[in-house]
Amino acid sequence: MTRGSQLHQRTAQQQQQQEGGGGAMGAPQQQQQPRVQQAAPRYPQLPPVVLDASTPKLLVPSRQALYTLLVLPYLLWGAAVLAGVLHVEPLPEGVSPRDFEHPLVWFDRHVFRVYGPLLPLAPYLVRVAAFGLRWPPPTAALRSAAAAGGAAARPLRPAPTLALPALLVYGAVIVVRIALYVCHVALERRAAVPLYLMSDHLLLAASVVACFQSELMCCLSDAFKAELLRPFDPRGADARQLAAVAAMVCSAFALAFVYGDMYCTARWYHHPAESLGALAAGAVLFQLPMALWLLRRASRLPGRV
Structure with a gap:
């Protein structure tokens, strides 16, 4: 070889x-x-928006609903304060601010001044508690829903919208509001002449309006989630929707009382410059950041939003 x-x-x-x-x-x-x-995925045949309903994400039925709830509460708030500024008039002669009676003085003294920053927590607690309850689904309904979605025999349940983030944001608003109040009082006491930069009462109302606007959005999202997951949660869907709608209606009524109360405040208790200063400061410090935060949360979602 x-x-x-x-x-x-x-x-x-x-x-x-x-x-x-x-x-x-x-x-x-x-x-x-x-x-x-x-x-294979757990729920291969379900749309992403249905799966998102079981998470704390912000879901709304349409962009029109999103933008309406972002803009309308602030437009009404600005209109109420500006109307009070346009109708400004002094208190009747010989009547002190403490003794003056206007149509919503009962709300101002016994509700808003006492529980003002905590008012938005009422609808928050209602919807979070309702969506935290668990109803055992009927076996037949669970099997049919699982078969339709190609899923395992495990129900999907709606999660409360932004439960922890919203609570942290509301807490931050309260802290900022208290810090501003302390600084405002300190400046007034140290000034050689009387110094009134803005209405602290109107600034408090601006922060409360921002939190209520967030709750309106979250309540709508929760009601929408309950409807999306009704086939998987037939026993709890009605109760969850009722709680979300009730919280939303209560938030709307509370906002109406705040608007009326602040109209009276701007009309009889403060100089127009103080009212306008509080209106501008509240928009910059509370309302605009809240709207941008909600818009950013909603913009992350696929599908209908």
């Missing part, structure tokens, strides 16, 4: 070994492919 034929034989043997090794390595990969194909 010549030297060239020996080299050719060695090269052929090396190629056979490489092909044999590649085949041995490729066999497990071919065997593992069926395992990868067997791993």
Whole structure:
């Protein structure tokens, strides 16, 4: 055997070994492919918006609803304060601010001044508590919903919208509001002449309006989630929707009382410059950041929003 034929034989043997090794390595990969194909999503046939309803995400039925709830509460708030500024008049002669009676003085003294920053927590607690309850679904309904969605026999339940983030934001608003009040009082006491930069009462109302606007959005989202997951939660859907709608209606009524109270405050208790200063400061410090935060949360969602 010549030297060239020996080299050719060695090269052929090396190629056979490489092909044999590649085949041995490729066999497990071919065997593992069926395992990868067997791993399927839990709910493959459900739309993403339905799956998102079981998370704390912000879901609204349409962009029109989103923008309406972002803009309308602030427009009404600004209109109420500006109307009070346009109708400004002094208190009746000989009547002190404490003794003056206007149509909503009962709300101002016994509700707003006592519980003002905490008022938005009432609808928040109602909807979070309602969506935290668990009703066992009927077996037949669960099986039919699971079969329709190609899902395992485990129900989907709506989660309260932005439960923890909203609570943290409301707490931050309260802290900022208290800090501004302390600074405002300190400046007034240290000033050589009477100094009134803005109406602290109107600034408090601006922060409360911002939190109520957030609750209106979250209540709508919760009601929408309960409807989306009704096939998976037939016993709890009605109760959750009722709680969300009730919280939304109460928030709207509370806002109406705040608007009326602040109209009276701007009309009889403060100089127009103080009212306008509070209106501008509240918009910059509380209302605009709240609207941008909600818009950012909603913009992250696919599908209907």
